Amino acid sequence: MSKILIVDDDPDLVEAVTMILESKDYDVIAAYGGIEGLEKAKTEEPDLIVLDVMMPDKDGYAVCKELKGDPKFGNIPILLLTAVVSKIPTTRYTQQMGLETEADDYIDKPVEPAELVRRIEVLLGKA
């Protein structure tokens, strides 16, 4: 089964996302900050990373940039978890951040479980 790394500084959110993914039998690893997330991405080599943007130690953009710039990990799909929601800024955000950071997709928090699963399946090439 695919291995998914979830990186978010909010443990409640990590737990909720973990439950969603485990319900679909994914193998879930959690990291509670940008630095930890980066480390685990490198040591665990997950099949996909669900990455929060706003984290105090190292934000999601920085983590994404570093991974995508690394030939060894650059092909791990990254799904950004954004909190910038609301229709107006999201579209700009998509164009400016999502594309610039080379994240593979983005989804606003909170996520609908079914939608999260669908996006992940797309990224993993299962849909």
Next chain:
Amino acid sequence: MAGGARILVVDDEQIMRDGCARILSKKDWEVVTAESGEAGLEAIKGGDGFDVVLLDLMMPGIGGMEVLEATQQVDPNLLVIVITGYATVESAVEAMKKGAYDFIPKPFTPDQLRIIVNRALEKRSLQREMELLKSERERSLRDIATEKSRIATIINCMGDGVMVCDRDSCVVLSNPAAGRMLGIQESSMIGNPLSQCSIDGTLTETIMESLRSVDSPFPTVSQELCVSGPTPVFLRAHTAPVRNDVGETLGSVTVLQDITGLKELDSMKSDFVAMVSHELRSPVASIHQQLSVMLEGMAGDLTERQLRMMRRAKERANGLLELINDLLDLSKIEAGMAVQYKEPLLMEELLGRVRELMLPEAEAKGLRLELDVEPPLRLVKGDRNNLEGVFTNLVGNAIKYTPEGGEITIRATGEGENVRIDVSDTGIGIAKQDLPRIFDRFYRVKSEKTRQIVGTGLGLSIVKHIVEAHLGTISVESEEGGGSTFTVVLPAASVQSR
């Protein structure tokens, strides 16, 4: 004048006096006679207001010449016609030199007399009219001078800056406040072309555009400026063209307000709102997320009752999130971050995307969502994301407030220098008393029909903010039960900036 004129006949011969009186009084003129120079002068000095004097030159006692001279002193405008005897042209000429208006040699026919008097009266009438006009002009000039000085004083004492440009974009008037705000010597502006006054570039451009504008429905352009200096000054500038009665632009007036203090307060407020919203948002998002997971049964099975309560809790958390998002948007827009990237936009493309984005939501509610574009539309210079947000919001509202089976239409048409977009629905409409307030922050129409609809009341105020930041207007037409149409009019990009 022809009627009611007063004529004095001064002659020592009774027959002449009576003859003249008879001839002249036929024409509805009032004739007074005097039998000697003395009597004549007395009548004139009496201030009886004669228009014309018929004066015999040859009289015993005071002669006609003396009477004429005295008359000139009393009233230089009084017209004197001298009556001269046979072939005494010399004395007639002398009298004319002394200021007589005309002469009539004896003997004369009634017609000759009438003609000459008539002419004199006409001259008198013109004279009066001229005097009247002259005094009127003097009074007007005095009034203008007073008004001018009053306006100059008002403008110079004003706290707001005022700057007036003529149609050649030369500064023709500015007050000390304007100079102070723009950081320019007032005297170095007046009389100089705008481009040489080192005035803020954006403002210069706005003024130029206002001078070029024809028939714009947004004659007044308001914008915020920042004048850099040791301490930056924030200004709000209102620029409007001055037009004459046939609509030609004669110049442009700009009023400046120093909003630095307001700006500071506003940014503090926005920071606060943003901070609070973020601090609020994360936990609420987390709660929402946990509820979603539980509702999916991923944390174990739930009883029907638990499900119902949690569904409601999730809905409430969702409403809270929407409110926080709106607050975040608003604080961002108010912090001046919203409209930054202006580019020429194809509205048909932008609206097409909005339709695509909103179609699932509309179809889920059994609504038709149509896009009707009347090409070719001119480009609009704007912020793509913000304008997308505007129409997404308007269509979103239409979906919210339109019952199943209804229809929503986005229609885009060219309208002179503008592009007009109507978003209309067949929904529940808006009551008359609510119409003026629907663009206010936090205003929500409260009725039995809207009770079930989740919203924060911020959407339309944000929409309005964005439209206005694009120098556009938004208006609404609606009838309770008869659907609503929101109309956004945006200025097309000028050819130069295309």
